[in-house]
Structure formats: structure tokens, C-alpha cells
Amino acid sequence: MGLKPIKLYWRNHVPNPSKVLIILEELNLPYETSWVELQGLKQKPYTDVNPNGRVPAIEDPNHNITLWESGAIVQYLVETYDKANKISYSTFPEKYLTQQWSYFQASGQGPYFGQAAWFNLFHEGAYGESPESAKIRYGKEIKRVAGVLDGVLAKSTWLVGDKCTYADLAFTMWNSQVAFIMSSRTGEHAWNPDEFPNFTRWQNACLGRDSVKKVLSVLSEKG
Ligand SMILES: N[C@@H](CCC(=O)N[C@@H](CS)C(=O)NCC(=O)O)C(=O)O
Structure with a gap:
């Protein structure tokens, strides 16, 4: 069964959302982007997604998870979707x-x-x-x-x-x-x-x- 698009909350010209975009592209994952205006970052409805009021955040409907902090998002994407270890390792160390x-x-x-x-x-x-x-x-x-x-x-x-x-x-x-x-x-x-x-x-x-x-x-x- 095909994957549903992962929603990425982002803004342009800021490095942390782009860090996640690169991984979505590397893993060839379907995604859609949701632009968050600067003044919207620190208020509802966005703070329901990320109480820290920053981008990026993702919602992945395939596993019913909402995540923020770019490092945690990247780790989740890689562990969930990089089963072939294209950009990760499962070997020690x-x-x-x-x-x-x-x-x-x-x-x-x-x-x-x-x-x-x-x-x-x-x-x-x-x-x-x-x-x-x-x-x-x-x-x-x-x-x-x-x-x-x-x-x-x-x-x-x-x-x-x-x-x-x-x-x-x-x-x-x-x-x-x-x-x-x-x-x-x-x-x-x-x-x-x-x-x-x-x-x-x-x-x-x-x-x-x-x-x-x-x-x-x-x-x-x-x-
Ligand atoms: N540690 C966070 C940092 C997130 C962050 O600082 N994002 C910036 C854009 S790169 C932001 O949302 N800035 C808006 C603000 O500080 O209000 C992560 O890696 O996701």
C-alpha cells in the first residue's frame, strides 16, 4: 500500500526545516509542506503541533505521530523509512x-x-x-x-x-x-x-x- 504524504511545517530560508526536507527527498518519501507565518509560530493552532513555537514539525499520518525538533524528526524518518540503510547504518559501531x-x-x-x-x-x-x-x-x-x-x-x-x-x-x-x-x-x-x-x-x-x-x-x- 502507498504511503500517505507526511506533512512538514516549515518556513523558507531557515536551515532546520530544510534539514528535514533533504531527508524526505533522500528517502523519496511523499510529503506536503505547510507554511507557517512568523507571527503564527508562537500561537494556536501551531503551538498545538509544536508547543516550542518553532519550525520544523511533522505529522506522519502513516504512523499517527506528530514530532518536532529537527534531529528527532530526522532520526524518526531514518529509523522508520530507511530500511535499506541508504543514508544510515544498522551496524555497530x-x-x-x-x-x-x-x-x-x-x-x-x-x-x-x-x-x-x-x-x-x-x-x-x-x-x-x-x-x-x-x-x-x-x-x-x-x-x-x-x-x-x-x-x-x-x-x-x-x-x-x-x-x-x-x-x-x-x-x-x-x-x-x-x-x-x-x-x-x-x-x-x-x-x-x-x-x-x-x-x-x-x-x-x-x-x-x-x-x-x-x-x-x-x-x-x-x-
Ligand atoms: N532545535 C530546533 C531549532 C528550531 C528553530 O530554531 N527553528 C527556527 C527556524 S531555523 C525557528 O523556527 N525560528 C523562529 C523563532 O525563533 O521564533 C530544531 O532543530 O528543530
Whole structure:
């Protein structure tokens, strides 16, 4: 029997919903998207779906489940629908190493890159000040995280084993925003991808996946 479409609540140009879109595309799952306006995020009916008032969230009618937090959604999709292990592992220790990178992305990359975006792009508009120390702090974190990945990817093509997994792809959308987030930074604080050649090669490989190309084209159509 065919699957019913999975509903994804999302907004454009924000990395966490796109992280889920990439996995839906990778696994060739039927889905439909439901756009949530910014002012609708923190009020009903959306808070009945996600009491945390953020995107993404999904409703999967095939298993009667509503989920939020992009990492939990990706893990659910992979465990439920990636039976062929296209982008995951069921072997030991690869299964747990993939989870490890996925947790690192959700706790070490997403929030820090997000704060870098906030202080470089939005804080001044909201508070009328532009704290240099916060820009330095989060810019350094972007470089530190890129450096961790660069070191590991000097020895392997992908984060775990010999294939691209959901953990690699979890990093792609935030990585793709770094040049824009850091575009006003200069001198020693500037973002220079050449300092992280293995990270850059890996990011380009992720950007070359059909799933990522499809998501990026949908995002650019949406404007
Ligand atoms: N940890 C959450 C973060 C979700 C998140 O921050 N989503 C952003 C878009 S990328 C959002 O909804 N922002 C709106 C807001 O902060 O009000 C996840 O991974 O799903």
C-alpha cells in the first residue's frame, strides 16, 4: 500500500526545516509542506503541533505521530523509512557514530551558527546595538566547529564509514549560510573557506547531492 504524504511545517530560508526536507527527498518519501507565518509560530493552532513555537514539525499520518525538533524528526524518518540503510547504518559501531555526529550538529553547530546569524544580521535591528564581543564569540565558534570537522574529514570522505549519511546532511544547510552570516566580518574575523579545505570539499559534495539540489531549487523558487 502507498504511503500517505507526511506533512512538514516549515518556513523558507531557515536551515532546520530544510534539514528535514533533504531527508524526505533522500528517502523519496511523499510529503506536503505547510507554511507557517512568523507571527503564527508562537500561537494556536501551531503551538498545538509544536508547543516550542518553532519550525520544523511533522505529522506522519502513516504512523499517527506528530514530532518536532529537527534531529528527532530526522532520526524518526531514518529509523522508520530507511530500511535499506541508504543514508544510515544498522551496524555497530556505525549506527552510534552517526548518532554522535547528529547530536554534535544539533547541539554544537545549529545553535552556535544560529547565534552567529543573530548577532551579525539581526541583533542591531532588534536592540539598536551591535555587540562586537558576541560577534567574535560566535564567529570563533563557527571556525572551531569547522575546524573539528575539517580535521576528521582530512582522514575520511564522509563522517561515518564510506557513504553519505543523515549526519553529513544535517550540517549542510547551516554550512551553506556561513559565508552570508559572516559577510560583514573582516581581517582575522573573516570567514575564509580555504582555511578548511576538507570541510569545504565535504560541503561541496553534500551540495552536489540530488536531494540538496532539489531543496535549494525549491527554496529559491519560493523566494
Ligand atoms: N532545535 C530546533 C531549532 C528550531 C528553530 O530554531 N527553528 C527556527 C527556524 S531555523 C525557528 O523556527 N525560528 C523562529 C523563532 O525563533 O521564533 C530544531 O532543530 O528543530
